[in-house]
Amino acid sequence: MRTLLFLTLVSVSSLLMAQAEKPFLDVSIEIFDMNLPQDVLRQEQAQIYPAVRQAEARYLPSFLKLTLQESGAWGAVRLLPDVDIGAELQISASILNSDGATLELELLAMDATDRVWLSKRYQNVAVDSVSLNQPLLGTDPFLYLYAEISNDLLATYRTLTTEQIQEIKEVATLRYAASLAPEAFGDFLVQEEGLYRLNRLPADNDPLLLRVKEIREHEYVFIDVVDEQFQDFFVSIKPIYDMWRKYRRDQMASEADKIRRETQQGNDMRRGSYISLKESYNNFRWARMQDQYLDELNEGFTNEVLPTDITLEDSIYQLSGTLEEQYREWRDILREFYLLENAGQ
């Protein structure tokens, strides 16, 4: 298993080396859409646990981020609580199914020009035996799903010319600039056939553009803080989440196995035997452990909403609310800051 993944990533890296002159693209991954049914009854029927799904919405993109970083094919790979307006390559996904045995994602990858790289449904069955030496990457049962996404992204990247990649980077900067100051930057881009194109470029020393880039750097400060939090979350939650998924798989396998055995042997044949007692106990044990894991996950979310302090130009801003709310608040602050700084220009 290890060799397979290793070869997969190495072969990709080798291909990249052949195109080493191409600039790297930065990747922004938005936390995944939970795809949680509103109706509690439907959640129960589908065996979706909101606390787990909420954790997965952060955990799964964290793993994708690690996979992309491991491939060595990208620039900065960032995980954000929301869509990144200035993303060079934006990845979004919705969790269609995640029950421990199967993971199914609807994934969309678009670059800054709105070119769709991937719009695809990925499905993978858990592989228990995956084991790499790398502690974080090595133990996920859906490793191959992430590797497939990584390879698909690289396949698209390879089809683009250096000029196209460069254009994506410039469009990304100008889209971000236009979000801050549409009146100043709105006409640098045009839309043709649904894609953003460069209409003209600002001068390299354009003071407004330089200011925009500074603001962008400030946004990265927050993103880095958030990113660190996501990383911490990933590391802390991984053991419990892995265990939860394993129990879910074992539980499903046990139920299926029990039905099969009962069909083959008759219901009463093994009643009272060690296997039967063990099975009864394990079923209960799984159910209780699952409840207890959910309680722990819930507790984690309850404690999560702590304020973040960020320094901007000698002032300390305290952001509160969920990370998503904090991110929006920070962007609003930056936008106001930019407008104040450039008032009258």
Place this chain on the structure above:
Amino acid sequence: MPELTEFEVVDMSGNWEKDYQQSDDFETEFNLYMFDIQRQLSPQPDGVNRSATIGGGAATGSMETIVGLARFTEEITRMPVLQIDQDRFRIQIDREDDFALLCEYFNRQTMITETPFGTEQCSWNGNQLLFLLTLQDGLRIYYQVTLSPNGQQLNITTTVSSDRVSTPMTISNYYRRYEIPESNIDCILTLTRNNVCRRSSN
């Protein structure tokens, strides 16, 4: 004497390790158990063979089910260490590689937790904490948790029964306290920040 809570429940909280010297030796208990079973199976002075009492009268109290029950009992009573958290309203007994026994008590009422695979009941009987698991296929597990008067020893007596074997098996384990070095850092688990820790105020 251990401190009593508002509901006059003994405080079992702490870290506990198994005292193997005082706990039942499984081999010995198993032999006694088998001896007891054999005695029941043997023809009695009145000439009645009581084998019908095993396996609910279906003569299915076979060696497989008897040994199976014993083997199963041995497995679930290993529990080398326990960590018990307790406050005025609940007690949680964490066991290695197993679910935690959890009891919430309000005026000593019985708490019942239901799952599709069985129920867990708990209650206090004086200073004794009781758990009863009623599981599928006629399996019942009964835990009696008792704190010694000086608060330094804990006894957990586990009785396992199956509807296929007339005689339940009981194992008694003793635990003694052990201390984990105290930290002056208070941490709470958060999802995105891992553990958020701060120095204790004391």
